[in-house]
Amino acid sequence: MNANVEVLRVENIVKRFVTARETVTAVHHVSFTVAQGEVLAIIGPSGCGKSTLFNVIGGLVKGDEGSVAVEGRTMSGPDPAIGMVFQEESTFPWRTVADNVAFPLELAGLAKKERIERVHHYLQLVGLKGFERHHPAQLSGGMRQRVAIARTLAFAPKVLLMDEPFAALDEQTRLLLGDKVLQIQQELAQTTLLITHSIAEAVQLSDRVLVMTYRPGRVKSIVDIKLPRPRTAEIIGSKEFGQYVAEIWNDLRDEASLGMKDAEAHLPKAD
Template sequence: MMSEPLMKVENLTKVYTSGSKDVVALKDINFTVQKGQFISIVGPSGCGKTTLLEVLSGLRLASSGSVKIKGEAVTGPQPSIGIVFQEESTFPWRTVVENVEFGLQMQGKPKSEYREKALKMIELVGLKGFENSYPHQLSGGMRQRVAIARTLVTEPEIVVMDEPFGALDEQTRLILGGELLKIVEKTKATVVLVTHSIQEAALLSDKIVVLSARPGRIKHLIESSLQKPRDAQALTTPEFAEITQKLWSSLEEESLTKKSVLEYKENKVVGQ
């Protein structure tokens, strides 16, 4: 018997109003997230992936439907949800350890406690020896590790990530993704990730939410058949190939659908 989900998304719809025109970004989204799961959200450009993440995080409100954590509605930003953005988010005037302990400071923890926790998290994300370095002295991948450590050290119920490795090359992002899996396994974190990388989604996820072209609806929910714990060796397995093929096929269909709609609109305008 499956336990009550940590997060439950029910009939979520998001509509933006621009002047007199309504734009439906997301339509009737339904899925659950169990404690300890790693969920990825993929879909064609403009399908509402980031909007969905913002609604899940409480940064935007749904137009209808709901997001609940442990049965409580998410109505705004809250400490139980940690966020890792794609954009550079480290504080350039703070060292690595000062960046990581920032959230704990904001929680009012005593310095002896937050410094010890920050140092343990820095070691966990593979940055031991760089505690006193500044962001400009680190690579892009290392700075993202700092951002991940700063979020995880506060022990949120759910960590949401918006393309955290999007600015990195495919090889580096897969390496860091593998390291992220190890961190998640050790911290027992629950993660919801937005990514454009099919390989990243296939490697990291327990479940993949595939969105359609706008308005974003759930086209497929793909459950992973990969064994745990996972590492780079999973990339060579038949199960990984099967998941990536499902994702390619699903996303290709949406890309072609989107292209057909655009061509129809263009031809209609030309024919008028």
């Protein structure tokens, strides 16, 4: 990680949703930066605007205020500089594993030989060598998510943006996939922004954890994770890991309670 070189700058992002009855501010003046090779995790209670922020940074949704810049260049929509990995299963079922990973390379007009080389490289990186000709339906959920990660990485984005990429997976697969992401991130020195609702995942994978408030989503605190690298899932058993989890939960608890109370208040009441 090179803390002196800023890759992603998110500045004063505001996003409001206007309905017939009210205007809801989902994200309120959120600012942060991510340095080269750094992993920043964003954590917050359900409904704090994490996914909205993900979509605004990725350019899929236009923010009402603020800006997103990668290496000093302001983004005006989806851009190859930001690669997105989604929470839901997002591989193309009609394409083989190799063709899925080759998808952005085809769009970029890469020659077939170079395309094949890059596909093999990234499939090896995510541990899916030998599955090139399989279709996603023949793979497990964790393998499909690795295909999605390889597809995004193949485009060589400056920033890897991941929205709860392990949310649909079981606990053991999440831990193993977390290890794989750590290994890939360390190998590529990939600048990464990880959106998650799992405190353990945030501490395991990141260099800093940004805690968001409940609606409207604001930056509540940023916690530096000074656990040694390279890391594996084994770090979860360490005393320091537990201390970081406790510290973040301390920041998050009140926000999560607010979210829960709000959700309960909106439930229909029995007569």
